[in-house]
Amino acid sequence: MGSCDPVLLGCLLTVFLPLSAFALIMIFTWRYHKLSMAISLVASTIPLLIAWYFFFTLDVKQPIIYNFNWLVSDQVKVPFGFLLDPTSVLMFVIVATISWLVQIYSIGYMGGDPGFGRYYADLSLFALAMLGLVISSGLLQLYIFWELVGLASYLLIGFWYEKFSASEAGKKAFVVTRFGDIGFFMGLVFLTLYFGSLDIATVNSAALTAKMPPWLITTSALLIFCGIMGKSAQFPIHVWLPDAMEGPTPVSALLHSATMVAAGVFLLTRLFPLFAASATAMSVVLVISTITLLLSSTIGMVATDIKQVWAYSTVSQLGFMAMGLSAAGLAAGTLFPGYYHLTTHAAFKALLFLCSGVFIHHFGTNDFFVMATQGGRKLLIPMATITIAALALAGIFPFAGFFSKEAILGALAHLPNKMWLVLGLFGAFLTAYYAFRVIFVMLFPKEKYDKYHLETDPHAHAPAHSHGHGPGPGFTHDDAHIHPDAKPGHEHDESGHGAGHGHDEPHGVPWVMSFPLLVLAGFTLILGFCQGSLEKYLLGESAPHHIEYGLLVSAVSCAFGGIALAWFDWGRRGAKCVGFISYVPVLENFFIQKWYMDHFWRWFLNTFIYGIFSRAFTYNDRRVVDGGVDAVAFSTVGSGRLLSFIQTAFLQYNLLFMVLVLAGVGIYLLMGR
Amino acid sequence: MNFLSGLFTPQGVASAAFVLVMAITILGALIAVAARNIFHNVLGLALSLMGVAGLFLYLNSPFVALMEILIYVGAICIAICFAIMLSEPLYLPKPPRNRLKMLGAVAGAGLTFVFLCLLIRKTQWTPAVERSTDWSITTLGHYLLTNYALIFEVISLLLLVAMLGSIVIARGGRGSS
Amino acid sequence: MLLFNQLETYLYLAIVLFAIGLYGVLARRSLIALLISVELILNAASINFMAFNRFLAPHPAVGQIITLFIMAVAAAEAAIALSIIVALYRKLKTINIEQATELRG
């Protein structure tokens, strides 16, 4: 039945091509770099075409659903299927596009890395998992791909596994997201047991028509939100995402900003009716996402690693999306604002990361102060595109971010309590500030940035320099490790690869790296104007779009306020080059220490998991259980030894004893007669 | 004077002789275990065995009595004598007796004695209904080679094995010459 | 009833012999004395057999044959025991049973 239906065939191809690419590369071709790359590219290009084909030609007003039995036990039935509706098709397009662009970009970025083949295998695994996640029809199937995405993330973060911090970050990411997924899984178990179906469409319609008991809706929504918190890095388990920047930069762009972390928000939109049916759940979401937004924006203000800045920015924007969704859920709005922001964010954040990747690749450092002093602004294309992306991030007209932020703030404005709106605006202000802090530092480098250099906090990934260029002034080499991010750049420089592009820079940017930048910049520019059509696509009709000028003005002024402050602090000639926050050293230190969240979790892990449970159980195992058994064994041996003292080898005593007993027993027996 | 007159009847003589035999047996046995000189023990044993042989005469078995003297007194006691000569010299000073051990032994023996006495007293000894009266040595020999031939064979085998075994043990294993 | 015509007489005599032998086995130190005591015990058993044979058994040959068997066994036992004693003496330079404690636990 499958092969004749082109839509189904497309879905199947989408899932199985990357899968077979992964298997092929991992088993056979991982030693052959070019071949592996080719396989992986083929396996990602076809889904890309399918995605755009679906987007433009397929009518998904009525969701297209395919279901096959995957596992049929008694009560547990897991179908394998595809659900194509506007929500999934749009995400499908986003994922396929960015995934493809990143694969192209990685040709340049990862060129010459000894693990090139493995890298592409892992990317294929990610593509498989993410695409499967997006178009899956059942929640359990979604969960499976969700876990696979986590696996891919683990493998890619720890890609440079020789480095302790990388492998540690990979582990952290996997375990922390798993921590949230446990909640997700429990939610699914509850749904299975008390509702009976995990089909997304069924669950949503049941929530809409109140077929589900309210307690179940709230419980399962909250539990599922645990998973979302893990994957989308919401407070308090956001700590893995900044660390995940240990992975190669294209991976950060693909997984840890544009697509994978957005999977949480995607799930929130997927189950929007379910969540919207429970005011409690939505309030929790709103609170948590607001905390996340503020927390990560403030940390982003003080980070010195360019990837850290964008990482915290990602966390805050994810919080922003969740805010939009929850506000919409509480105020009977639509899922559009949050989802729209997801879309635009995917474009401009991927762009930010890829641009940063170019700088990192070029300068062999993650520290944007060093990049600035070494003439980062001379790389024209990346500099231009990163500025565009930062403008979008800050929410400046006419870039995409402006429209989507506007939509979310609109949703927040519908809430009866205006505090959320104020907090959202404050978040937007901070966002603009930290984004332009980076941009201004890069654009207008100063001679010396001593403060942030000498005070790199222990957890930030302090730049290490092994590059051919000498260390910049004031740069302290405080990390013994060779930063692997520097490696590709280094080799790239030596091999002289990347010639033949129309660039006047001495080292230049290979076209495979600049092409994705340009494409994404294009998206960032045009996406804003697609708001209407996208809304129509997603919701079926375009809501009447009345512009609230008060909100518009305040939002834009917040953004410009942030930019202006950044200009004042970092950009203008003679700026002090210290953040305004340094006037409150306590607070600054608090932000630099990332609100002590890492410390908290480390403490939690060491004290409870390793310290109390693990140690106590191990002690119990060694001493009590094992000791008990050994004690039984030893007491057996001991009592045998004790008894053996009777064995004096004095035969006559033994005999005497025997005789006495026998005679005694005999007499006793005879007396009784 | 029933007692004295009775003493000189055939039964009386037989009884008196029987008492004498019993006395010899017990006296010999006592010497065999109580004397401190090992050689006296052997002589006591011989005496006791002679007494036992006398008892066998009273039990209508002159052949067995003869055998008793022949084998026990004639063979075993002599063998023991050799063993004494081959082992510890007699002139060595003897360690003092262990009172406690002797007390224990007396208790053990006494208790066993009591037990066996009780056993004898409490048992109803009934003779077989039909009893043959054929006590001749011929019959004994006949039975030994027909009905009880197995015992005969086993005795032979046992003696052979014992002989070989004692040679092997006494010559001190494979190593010594 | 005459003394020598009573089963009990013999039985009591036998157990007296047995008890004396047992005492010897339990009290004596010398292995040879032990052997002598064992011979007494065996004789006690022989007397029993002969007495039963005389007073109770259906056929008089059986007890005699058993007694003969016991004699042979005793002879064999004596031979073996004596050779063991000799060997032991060679090894331990003593025939005191209290010194032969190699099997002590």
Added chain:
Amino acid sequence: MTEHPTSFPYLTCMLLSPVVGLTILLFLKEEWDFLIKAVSLVSAGLSLALAIFTFVAYDKTLGGLQFVEKYEWVKTFGITYFVGVEGLNAPLLLLTGIVIFTGVLTMWELKNRVKEYFIFMLALVTGVFGVFMTYDMFFFFLFYEIAVVPMYILILIWGSTRKEYAAMKLTLYLMAGSGLIIPGILLLYSTSGLFTFNMVLLHGVKFSPWIQKVAFVMMFFGFGVLAAVWPFHTWSPVGHVAAPTAVSMLHAGVLMKLGSFAILRVAMYLCPEGFVYWKQLMAFLATAGIVYGVFVGLAQTDLKYVIGYSSVSHMGIVCLGLATGTVDGLNGSLFQMFAHGIMTALFFSAVGYIYDRTHTRDIHELGGLSKIMPVASAFFITAALCGAGVPGMASFWAELLVFIAAVKVYPVQGLLAIAALVVGALFALRVVQTSFFNEPNPKFMHFEDVSPFLGLPRMILIGTLIFFGFFPQVMVSLIKTAVVPFIQGM
């Protein structure tokens, strides 16, 4: 249960194949190294082929007991040679076949007393096959003991770290277990009034409740020792550590399943009321094992100890599934037996390769192995991910089924077990990180990676895991044919 006799004695052949191999080995010279291994491989391969055949050829629509062979053996005691295949044991026969086949391949490099080693290994596997296929309690126990005893010698002679202690401990534990099993079996035998050891017939007897309770608890603890039910698990990590590679594989992969299978096959099957009475205890012990195993595993530094404790945890999942007494739970439990068997076999064979080279299993001393031997490391990492419950592997499905069933029947225990998954992931990844990632230890730089031939058994194991991870229905539909009547009969 309907019984379908067979035209050809497949099961007897499967059982006898290692016996024949072992007999041939007896007549081979110690020096003929290659021949010895080849004979063992062929006999193991034959068993595997037959196991696959029965797995595939089992008619799911027909159901019941198939490939049945039944001969009276000792009529007076009611002992029958009665073997058959149904959904319950078909996966386990397949598991045994795969593990012994790969186990022989894994030990291809063995140099020390090759002949004796393979003889004992084949003897052991005969016992295992026997336990899984027989439906007569007498033979069941006989084979059970056959499977247990060679383990002692295998560990004692070819083992490593504290092998005397481990071998002794293992044997004593298992013998203590047997000491509980025999009275249980005999209690049922004597009170049935049928004078038969035939389990299918005994199933028809309605034992009085107290007998069921007593017999069940005896057999549960007796077999539970082998299934490493908490707190009788301490022999298993010690034993795994001491045992040579293939024995660890067989031991953790197959032998522990004997215990859980026997709980299902004998205890639950014959004493359903006893099961109902004791199931709360079962669930408690199982959950304790799950939680406990991961936490203790977190503190271990020896690779094999880590795996040992992960086995304790995973066997807890098996036990939890059994304790639910629902179709889903039993499906999951049996599936988990299979999946865990393959997974641990993979674990141990990967560790065995590394240990043979580096002569250390300390996770801190190793390190960066991915750089030195990427393929060997990939095997271990795959197993670790499987152990952490990553989808796409067989054990994911098994755990899914068990957990859903468990939450339904025992909400608290079920949720606790699910929560333990986080720690499970943490401890699997901790080991992977410390010993396979980071900077390589220069001491081990010169070691070579797995050769394709030695990689073959590991690839077979991974392939099996992934196959059943992608197509769980192949397994579950088969298991279900037996589990559904099983539950109805209870």
